[in-house]
Amino acid sequence: MKTVSSVVEDYIKSKPFLLTSLAQGIINLTSLARIMMPEIEAQIGKDLKQGAVVMALKRLSEELDFKINHKINKVLRNIGExxxxxxxxxxxxxxxxxxxxxxxxxxxxxxxxxxxxxxxxxxxxxxxxxxxxxxxxxxxxxxxxxxxxxxxxxxxxxxxxxxxxxxxxxxxxxxxxxxxxxxxxxxxxxxxxxxxxxxxxxxxxxxxxxxxxxxxxxx
Incomplete structure (x- = not known):
């Protein structure tokens, strides 16, 4: 059974530029959730509250901040010649x-x-x-x-x-x-x-x- 969190994650991962912008915290989560709602509801198969999508985006952005920013930045700071x-x-x-x-x-x-x-x-x-x-x-x-x-x-x-x-x-x-x-x-x-x-x-x-x-x- 698909969950809101898994569908939201799949949606974001399918859009590379959006993925990084979310990790950098430069996207309004409420506005993004509003845009995503029709597709997320279609995959879940029922009506959802916008707040549920916002919360899923918030959790995902916090996870991505560590995975993408902290680890990768450490490597990039040590680029050599x-x-x-x-x-x-x-x-x-x-x-x-x-x-x-x-x-x-x-x-x-x-x-x-x-x-x-x-x-x-x-x-x-x-x-x-x-x-x-x-x-x-x-x-x-x-x-x-x-x-x-x-x-x-x-x-x-x-x-x-x-x-x-x-x-x-x-x-x-x-x-x-x-x-x-x-x-x-x-x-x-x-x-x-x-x-x-x-x-x-x-x-x-x-x-x-x-x-x-x-x-x-x-x-």
């Missing part, structure tokens, strides 16, 4: 039997060049390569027989060092990417390791994205 690289290209190739071999050849040519930014990943159907524009000729050389499905130029990367606690606190990436979305920043790629993540953005967004991430340390 933020590194920016520019003049990058982003290539997406269709996966083939030769793609790994060609990546190996490319890596062999750039392994003695610390100035070159390089990262790659492979999915089920696509292989991705983000690399400095200065070696675009090498990509063309080694991947000339591969099927290029997408290419983006004039990109920048922002690499963020996270504290080790990030792997035990849920919602860290959600919180970061939500802030970037609020500022209208489009992410072309997201690359992560255990305690580090890199976002790839158009050059026009890099200054704004850097500021958003830097400001997270003082939330």
């Amino acid at each position: 933020i590194t920016v690289r520019s003049s990058l290209n982003d290539y997406t190739f269709v996966v083939s039997d030769t793609i790994l071999e060609n990546k190996t050849r490319l890596l062999d040519e750039i392994k003695q060049r610390p100035d070159v930014f390089y990262t790659s990943s492979r999915g089920v159907n696509e292989a991705n390569l983000v690399i400095s524009d200065s070696v675009a000729n090498l990509v063309e050389k080694h991947f000339k027989d591969e099927k290029l499905s997408h290419k983006l130029e004039n990109l920048s990367s922002i690499t963020v060092k996270l504290p080790i606690e990030n792997i035990t606190v849920p919602g860290v990436y959600y919180f970061i990417f939500q802030r970037l979305a609020w500022e209208g920043i489009v992410l072309n790629e997201v690359i992560s390791t255990t305690n580090e993540f890199t976002i790839i953005v158009d050059d026009e967004y890099v200054d704004k994205a850097f500021k958003v991430i830097k400001d997270l340390k003082s939330v």
Whole structure:
């Protein structure tokens, strides 16, 4: 049997921006309850008093304040080095039997060049390569027989060092990417390791994205 609390929680969790605003205490609970009432009553199957929804929202907001704000803020305050690289290209190739071999050849040519930014990943159907524009000729050389499905130029990367606690606190990436979305920043790629993540953005967004991430340390 559905309860008012469970239905209210499901409603809020289905709306990410509303979820964080509720946790931050910047929403009028009475007004929100009034908007939610028709949907909540439809799911419960009976008429409800608005006060019951308000109380469910109040309990949820107190719980979220601890889960989202206190734990995540502790991680964000300890964000480490933020590194920016520019003049990058982003290539997406269709996966083939030769793609790994060609990546190996490319890596062999750039392994003695610390100035070159390089990262790659492979999915089920696509292989991705983000690399400095200065070696675009090498990509063309080694991947000339591969099927290029997408290419983006004039990109920048922002690499963020996270504290080790990030792997035990849920919602860290959600919180970061939500802030970037609020500022209208489009992410072309997201690359992560255990305690580090890199976002790839158009050059026009890099200054704004850097500021958003830097400001997270003082939330």
